Amino acid sequence: MLEEVFTAPKPGLVDRFDNGAHSDMDVRTFLLSTAAITPFLREMAELGYHYEGSAEKLFPLLRRSGGAAEQAMFRATGGVNTHKGAIFTLGLLSASAGRLRRSTAQLNAAEILSEAQKIAAPSMKAEFTRMRQLSKDSPELSHGERLFLLHGECGIRGEAAEGFPTLTRHAIPALRAALSAKLSPDAARLDTLLHILLYLNDTNILSRGSHRDLLWLREESRRILSLGGASSEAGMRALKQLNCDCIRKKLSPGGAADILAAALFLCALEHI
Numbered sequence: 604m605l606e607e608v609f610t611a612p613k614p615g616l617v618d619r620f621d622n623g624a625h626s627d628m629d630v631r632t633f634l635l636s637t638a639a640i641t642p643f644l645r646e647m648a649e650l651g652y653h654y655e656g657s658a659e660k661l662f663p664l665l666r667r668s669g670g671a672a673e674q675a676m677f678r679a680t681g682g683v684n685t686h687k688g689a690i691f692t693l694g695l696l697s698a699s700a701g702r703l704r705r706s707t708a709q710l711n712a713a714e715i716l717s718e719a720q721k722i723a724a725p726s727m728k729a730e731f732t733r734m735r736q737l738s739k740d741s742p743e744l745s746h747g748e749r750l751f752l753l754h755g756e757c758g759i760r761g762e763a764a765e766g767f768p769t770l771t772r773h774a775i776p777a778l779r780a781a782l783s784a785k786l787s788p789d790a791a792r793l794d795t796l797l798h799i800l801l802y803l804n805d806t807n808i809l810s811r812g813s814h815r816d817l818l819w820l821r822e823e824s825r826r827i828l829s830l831g832g833a834s835s836e837a838g839m840r841a842l843k844q845l846n847c848d849c850i851r852k853k854l855s856p857g858g859a860a861d862i863l864a865a866a867l868f869l870c871a872l873e874h875i
């Protein structure tokens with residue numbers, strides 16, 4: 604989470620250079636949030652390690668811990684939602700890694716993601732059934748719930764139900780390729796973020812903007828990568844301009860930021 608937030612310049616997102624499209628949070632907010640959340644991620648890893656029941660029966664235990672982590676996040680940030688999605692994704696992956704650690708010394712990203720899908724998929728099916736019963740006009744709907752009811756967007760729940768395909772097919776291969784090519788840490792993370800932006804249906808973009816904004820962001824990401832990405836002068840110039848454009852449009856791909864954090868986490872686990 605800290606490597607993600609310090610990576611810069613990220614389009615529309617909080618980083619060490621600026622607060623992106625946000626007036627309610629900065630790097631300090633993310634530092635406070637990370638400190639508040641981390642103990643719960645450890646708790647979810649330990650739940651995964653010690654729980655001996657079926658994968659799907661583990662999820663409700665994680666949901667309780669994740670809910671407590673959300674409360675700790677809101678207490679630490681004064682009510683700002685910095686990492687609600689990250690708690691879900693990183694919590695699930697931590698539990699999955701803990702569960703696999705019982706039987707293997709060498710953790711592998713693909714196996715962690717596959718186990719995470721076994722843990723989450725049945726509950727996500729029930730979640731989609733629950734969401735279908737919600738009223739489209741309810742003021743209580745979250746961004747994700749509203750997008751699901753209006754447009755069938757599955758968002759973070761869909762990613763978990765499918766075993767995080769954007770992580771598996773795009774984020775992790777891109778990060779590994781960038782690190783093998785000896786890019787700087789910033790450039791490797793920025794190019795990975797651009798690959799995530801190419802494919803992720805980020806409900807933050809869809810709720811703050813529109814589907815047209817999501818397609819625009821995809822095309823800009825593709826163009827920057829074709830210029831050579833963050834390690835080229837032209838690519839970095841275009842990335843800085845994209846950040847300005849996202850700030851002007853008030854667009855912030857928070858989901859993509861979480862998937863970057865998850866890719867960094869999984870690659871780090873493989874080297875333990």
Ligand SMILES: CC(C)(COP(=O)(O)OP(=O)(O)OC[C@H]1O[C@@H](n2cnc3c(N)ncnc32)[C@H](O[C@H]2O[C@H](COP(=O)(O)OP(=O)(O)OP(=O)(O)O)[C@@H](O)[C@H]2O)[C@@H]1O)[C@@H](O)C(=O)NCCC(=O)NCCS
Nearest residue numbers: 669684686687688689691694745746747759804806857858
């Ligand atoms: C499953 C839940 C976590 C879903 O809760 P909810 O319905 O409230 O969430 P959504 O509205 O669906 O948003 C989900 C957040 O997930 C990130 N995200 C978005 N799209 C994707 C995607 N395609 N794949 C993966 N992740 C995605 C994103 O989170 C990040 O952005 C937030 C910060 O940005 P900001 O723009 O400020 O966001 P908002 O404050 O919402 O916008 P404004 O109002 O300011 O405009 C931050 O959350 C980042 O993490 C989406 O926001 C929930 O139901 C649940 O189950 N929670 C508790 C259970 C749990 O955590 N269990 C533990 C492990 S199983």
Ligand SMILES: Nc1ncnc2[nH]cnc12
Nearest residue numbers: 608616617685857860861
């Ligand atoms: N760096 C960041 N900026 C804005 N929203 C985020 N959600 C997760 N990381 C974020």
